[in-house]
Amino acid sequence: MLELGSRTSASASAPASASAPASRAPVDRYARWTGLAVGALASRWLLPMNNGEGTLYAIVVFGLCAVAGVLLGDILTAPRRGAVRTAALTPRRVRDYVPPRMTALLLALATALVVLLTAAATVASPDDLGRAGRALTLTCRGVTESAGPWPGLYYGLPILASLALATAACGWSLRRIATRPGDEQSRRDRALAIVAAWGLVVSSSLFGVASMVSGALMSTTCDGALGVAGNWTVWPLGLIALLTAPWCLFTIISPRATAWRGRRAGTGGTDRR
Template structure:
């Protein structure tokens, strides 16, 4: 909960207090910052969890794997979202141009035949894509570390293995949802900007108009996905009853 509250505060700060010279970059980084704080909160909670106490302790001989605790559908959804964001930012980064102040990737320049060129922005090129990509990569690295920590920590009591597995699965689910949110929100924003510029440009060819409508549809899907991931983070499932799909315990 502490990570979630810190993330909300940081996201609000980036949205409301960002300097004018950032040109909207704070809004683009707000959701990744929120997700990173949630992941950090889970990681800190697992690292600082109290170890078993007492002079006599018992342990179960078992091999736990991260795959056993991953929620299949949510994991695939997050992976597809991250892949989509990487593909879109790569494409917009390669096609973006510098604006009139030399800021790389902030505009899209299209040739209008004999009438010259038309530059339109803001375009989600490298000016926005580079920091977003760096934030998402850092967040994914933190999510991977947090998930490994959740799976690898010692059991507080082997006698309560079932309840402990449910807690691990809930923590891993929150981490995966945070990773999905980390990518879904900037994907929705970047796709919406891409679609808006391509659809409204008078210099865009029919093919570019089609790409623009496709990007607009992608923005809507990514927005719905972000809402779903956010619901998983804010309202985590703590009552799952299905055990891990695979157990290596003897």
């Protein structure tokens, strides 16, 4: 795609705020809220499940519904077209529209989530009913202790699948936003909303997994120094995820995904998230 320059002097002098961003369209806002509402209802239905399964799955489902709502709003809302323009040889890239600092943080959290689930799966064991990948079993001083739920493959695979699904859907949407017609601010607003929706899946899933790992380690006395190190690893991750999730949620429910202007937009603003 080619970045476009203004054809007429009148169009060139028009302020960027003259046309309201498409992200303010009611259908977009209602779609986001509907996704969150459906996620909340589904989460409430899943919460009563035993052994902590309900809480973990409720967190994952809520995040996926939030992503679905944002994507649906983007698809149903036509891009806002500005003045007639002429072409200039400046390609539009996805990275020009996403908030760089928040995106880097979310990518780091996603990596931590995958590493944590992989490590948990390697030490997972069957629970007291023989179901594989649901518990952590340790032996010390001739005593064997089993603690759960533990995010082995039984819990980890659905989380990884939801992360992969959300990543693919949001990546496709960001590419679509960057290459389709529309005004610059609208692209940035929508890209921010997509990143926030993906971030909600990442941060909420990481918080759930960190809580599960910490709960299992704290319920056994055979964890030793390895368990202490594990807790001191997952506690900061859980705290960061807990602080990140509200930002993502606020961005999704806001009428306009917090406007920000970067130097690449050519608007003269300097705020970068």
